[in-house]
Amino acid sequence: MAKQMSILPFTGKLGPLIGYKRNGQYFLRSMPESVRQTTATRRASRRFGIASRKGAFIRKAFYPQLDIHCDGGHINRLNRILIAAGDHHAAITGFRFNQHAGVDRFFTVAPRLCNNGILHIPAQTIAGYKGIAALEVKVIATRIDFISRQVTGSETVTLMIAPDTTFQETNVSLDVPGQGSLVVVFQVRAMYKDGPSRGRQYMAADIIAVAAPQVLRYAKKRRYPKRTRLLPNLTYTYVYPAIIQLE
Structure with missing residues (x-):
């Protein structure tokens, strides 16, 4: 060196x-x-390449809508999670684009995504911060098809919350049609009277939920035994599902 x-x-x-x-x-x-690769190193290199491409795709899907500064190590941190997770994309839940502050700094009771596509933000007490006039909350819901690597839909909802007060529970509808997994980022920025804070401890953006794509299930049509025409003047004994004729 x-x-x-x-x-x-x-x-x-x-x-x-x-x-x-x-x-x-x-x-x-x-x-x-010369570089001598074994089967294990080639396999590890392949996993790293897949994870790094997938991580770049996730970051580019959210970068245009994020209003905070990501920390310098967020790329490697996301790649490490994806390498360990493989195809289990839900493992990125909890990832912080800014490792210096998380959503739990501002919301002690975490928001959660319900099965009906509603993001529930529970009632709780919001702490006060010196000089902070409001908290800007931005919910970014993006539907990502990891197979085709396409963003098939996106929606953002912004709320302004007063600090040092009791927050009433709120439900945010996230109707994002399209194919792929629904990835939800919860962003919080502390706002002064003249604009947002630049302090890294006063901005957070976490992946709080990853909902797997819905799979359509078709019910099998129930089949019934074919009815047999009965002949007159004969005695029949019925044994389901067949019919046996007696002499």
Whole structure:
């Protein structure tokens, strides 16, 4: 590992050298002459590639609607969760785009998504903060098809809540049609009288729910035994489902 002392430091590959940045400083390392991969390392590399692409897709789906600054490590944190989760996308529930503050800082009783698509925010006491005039709550509901990697629908709802008061329970309808999983982000920003706070401890955006896509189930049509025409002057004994004729 060598430190870059040039006027124009670089990152990435340059000939046999690789430039990279760590803790605000630029370093160099040489590329290995050959890379020997085992079956396990190839499998791990494949999992990492799938998770990183999926993580990039999730971030890009929410970036345009987020109003907070994400922390510098949120990309790697999301990738680690996705690597461990595989196809279980519900594992990203609880992920924080800003690790310095979560929704629980402002709402001690967590909101929850009901089966009917209603986000229930329970009644609770909202704490007061020095100089904070209001809390801006933004609910971002986005339907994501992870198979085709498409955003099939999105909806946002914004509420203004007074701090240092008792909050009455509220239900927010999240009607987002389309295919794929419904991913819900709950964002909170502390607001001064002249605008939002820039302090990282006064802004939060968490993934609070991931609802799996609905699967249509078709009921099988009940089949009944075919009716047999009875002949006159004969005695029949019925044994379900067949009919046996007696002489």
